[in-house]
Amino acid sequence: MAGSPSRAVGRRLQLPLLCFFLQGATAVLFAVFVRYNHKTDAALWHRGNHSNADNEFYFRYPSFQDVHAMVFVGFGFLMVFLQRYGFSSVGFTFLLAAFALQWSTLVQGFLHSFHSGHIHVGVESMINADFCAGAVLISFGAVLGKTGPAQLLLMALLEVVLFGINEFVLLHLLGVRDAGGSMTIHTFGAYFGLVLSRVLYRPQLEKSKHRQGSVYHSDLFAMIGTIFLWIFWPSFNSALTALGAGQHRTALNTYYSLAASTLGTFALSALVGEDGRLDMVHIQNAALAGGVVVGTSSEMMLTPFGALAAGFLAGTVSTLGYKFFTPILESKFKVQDTCGVHNLHGMPGVLGALLGVLVAGLATHEAYGDGLESVFPLIAEGQRSATSQAMHQLFGLLVTLMFASVGGGLGGLLLKLPFLDSPLDSQCYEDQVHWQVPGDHEDEAQRPLRVEEADTQA
């Protein structure tokens, strides 16, 4: 299985050269700019001398591990549902995230923690980089199966920069609250990927249609991803919220929202399913919409009831999206959305942003008490009314959609550069284009040993 020589050469050199270049450039920038922060540097941190507030920083660490586990296991395996694209799904997740972690450490560092000529890194920067990697992986879901690894690295190169700028505009310039990233992560990642997929539209994609479905075992692998996303989402949304009540409330709201979105998803999936049967695609994805929809508001005083209602709504909307909207998206809007990120991240992300507008607009000093300072510092300091905060939240959503769309468009043009190795229309969703793939089953020569034979030989 040799392949034409020129394509093999392209494959052999493009990815290595890009990896060398990106890693080399990153390493140089790290050498010049990146330093341990005062909680990570041996000389700057003083044990025994830290106040209660400093003491609390310990607690970020378990959150980091939870987020880290969720992003890699969750997104990595969720995309393994395709029958012949498991190596690429989990392998490129790894590659993309490994690059995005480093690159976003630099980008976010320049924007957020650059002082005295250096970027200062620590546990928070790891969590922030994981968040950014999450957005990149969401975009990956939209173009899954239709792009090569070199293309994906270039996508990440651009997306990480725009993610950082968008996040900086929202959180620092507009004073928007978005702890779990309904806007900055989910809406941004989804629409960046969808617009990019629009630009890369393949009219002949039906040549690979037969490989676009799942097989029994690949769906079970994907459920590993679903479950890890589901269980660690409370930690994801609460990873950077105020320690104490803020973090616990965020986790609790996310937990309730996910539970309700799961029931909503099962209800709708059976209701609209062929013969009333459930569809694994819905369960794998829409059941998670509850985590997305409270990304902005779960740190707020959403109330447990509010979390349930939001989650149920998100689960139903997301399921209906998979059933009815995804086909329209492809046929009418020419957007081929492999994983349905519009249903899991796009719509629930926008709904989550709007829910954040609503809950922020209802904020009062009575409801938040001393906690107002950590949730809405600008309201607490009297610089803003709740209504003004709500308007800023809404504006943040529009800014995000703008950055995502323009970025996705630019990304699409970048990925269309003619020298980039991209799978043919008939090669999509196929690991063999990128990987040396073993067979599916032991052939005759590999038949299981009959032990009695072997014993006789002895």
Next chain:
Amino acid sequence: MAGSPSRAVGRRLQLPLLCFFLQGATAVLFAVFVRYNHKTDAALWHRGNHSNADNEFYFRYPSFQDVHAMVFVGFGFLMVFLQRYGFSSVGFTFLLAAFALQWSTLVQGFLHSFHSGHIHVGVESMINADFCAGAVLISFGAVLGKTGPAQLLLMALLEVVLFGINEFVLLHLLGVRDAGGSMTIHTFGAYFGLVLSRVLYRPQLEKSKHRQGSVYHSDLFAMIGTIFLWIFWPSFNSALTALGAGQHRTALNTYYSLAASTLGTFALSALVGEDGRLDMVHIQNAALAGGVVVGTSSEMMLTPFGALAAGFLAGTVSTLGYKFFTPILESKFKVQDTCGVHNLHGMPGVLGALLGVLVAGLATHEAYGDGLESVFPLIAEGQRSATSQAMHQLFGLLVTLMFASVGGGLGGLLLKLPFLDSPLDSQCYEDQVHWQVPGDHEDEAQRPLRVEEADTQA
């Protein structure tokens, strides 16, 4: 593959209607009764103003994530061993747990933390709800493959209530100690499920016998469940024990007990296995019996040796149960126990309760020192002797068996309601009854791309 119209209509409507009703009712009850507790509410929690004792509450949070991971990944994948029931095993686990979490928050809240007309929720209530979901999933294991999702939701509706009442009677009325739930979770869940399975006895189940085994890959998926249960069991048993020495001792005892039960299981599995070969069913299940058997006593001064001995005993008993008792249970007692929950949760749970009787009876002020107050508060306050505590522990076991049996019987009658969609005897252990199932393998049309062809096209 159309199915008869009436069954398709039943399938299409029963599950959605039940989900809508249960989620709607839960949401209304949440709106009326559920509020953030003082560690979760922005206005009630005061940062910087908390004592050491308050400070400690941070530490519950990592425990919550561990328990959450164990219940979902563990139970979800442990049941995937069946060759054609993986979607249902992991999917219904999700559905059942998502409902049980919400419903038990209400039930446990009414019983334990209802004051001033409200239920107050926080991290502890999430852990408690996860525990209750664990019991429901144990019962699910007994009826796995033989019940539809609407039946399972009704089972959970009843079981969660009885779980809450039984737990309340034991912990609050009888002053029984049961941190890891040998009685409240494992014994209760197992016998509830077994009695329910008895009532639902299917004499014609051999029609589905050919689907009751595993295939090679499904056994590997099940081992994901086993390993997650094994590694997080120390956190499970210690999640709600006294922070500090109590939590660490509980984890340590559980860790030793599991290690010993693993060796016991391997020893017995080879000893009784066909040709001296190991049986994957034993390893997947009996190796975990060490976690169950110290559920009551791991927070006590069991000693490391005691933990090893208990674990080894549990591993051997559980393995022997799978080999010799499960067939008798079906043939003589007409209990069809799909996952062998009697061997993993039933017998080890009862043994664990009895071990708790023994260890409680041996408690002295010398052995526990200041720690007596957190492990046996009633003995510390002089209200009870150690012998009296032991008698109460024993009585707690009897109460649990009573609640589980009566509850399982009622549950069986409930699930037999004629209008409920239940798989036929010939349809058991089969995902296609409930799910749209993709094929197992790429068919000819889906054969892997030959890359040289594709390259030539380019």
Next chain:
Amino acid sequence: MAGSPSRAVGRRLQLPLLCFFLQGATAVLFAVFVRYNHKTDAALWHRGNHSNADNEFYFRYPSFQDVHAMVFVGFGFLMVFLQRYGFSSVGFTFLLAAFALQWSTLVQGFLHSFHSGHIHVGVESMINADFCAGAVLISFGAVLGKTGPAQLLLMALLEVVLFGINEFVLLHLLGVRDAGGSMTIHTFGAYFGLVLSRVLYRPQLEKSKHRQGSVYHSDLFAMIGTIFLWIFWPSFNSALTALGAGQHRTALNTYYSLAASTLGTFALSALVGEDGRLDMVHIQNAALAGGVVVGTSSEMMLTPFGALAAGFLAGTVSTLGYKFFTPILESKFKVQDTCGVHNLHGMPGVLGALLGVLVAGLATHEAYGDGLESVFPLIAEGQRSATSQAMHQLFGLLVTLMFASVGGGLGGLLLKLPFLDSPLDSQCYEDQVHWQVPGDHEDEAQRPLRVEEADTQA
């Protein structure tokens, strides 16, 4: 499938007898020597009375769970790549680790925490035992598929003792620093296993060659292992470092190193791959070399740039090792290294030790400030210069190589004892020798139910 009677009897009795003996002996030693330490014993720990320093011990607990998860899920599933050896890979991982945990608690306890006639155990002893289990599982990787469970238990019996002695010599006699175990865990485990595999060299192993590869799904299972190792490696390296800055810096360095080794691995894998295609073996393994290579130095002031450079180097060296050195190792050196532990643990471990020599030699009071005491206490106390510390580190590597080689040789002789049940050359990499194995696929009788039929029956 009966097998010859004598072999079946051997199988039936050897493993059980060994398990009974080892567990019995361990239990007796536990009864005599093992006691809770003062942070785990109810009577010795005083709540409310603990200083800040004591308070910190809480934070070890989440680290324990992370290490525990990494060792079991990571190593367990990483080795499932073989097409017909998944049960043994994950099952024997379980068995070996369960025994190693107990046995190393005793060995390490006698060496490190034996006073007043007792071994005192707590959270730290669980982490240390997990570390030792990790080394045993690395050695297991070298002989995977070619040894029976009784042989493996004997290997662990010996290796745990030598691991403990080597670690004691390095950390306590030589004052070597090795927080994440580049030397004590990876180098030791790898060369112990490789020398052992050399002694057990099978010239006729090509009889089982057809079973030595992977199949599509087994590679995906192995990626579960890879991802868990990757995400929890920061916790692994930092589990026993100084709480606070030390732990965070260690995690951060490991995180960067892994990210860079991932890019290096993808670059090299495509560069040297057939037709420029990626090789799953490289991604599964070499991408993790970044965790190994900073095992010694990640707690030091390696700098973020240093972590990236080290990781990238390790990823490339490891990938080249899989491609070019593993075949030579077998053909020239007669070492059959099933999992390529020489590439993932051996070479990166030695590189990591040398990196530790370098970074230790560069240590200054300015760079470490107050932190010098926790990273290099002997330098801080003026007992050693940085150069002297570096020389000690180098000597530690030599000692480790010596202990590993001699130990592996002894282990090989032990495992060659003629009465030990060992698979024949034609039976290697085959689960059926040790397990009752179900079929791969449903046969005709087990064909999926056609639901319309069933519906008609109703």
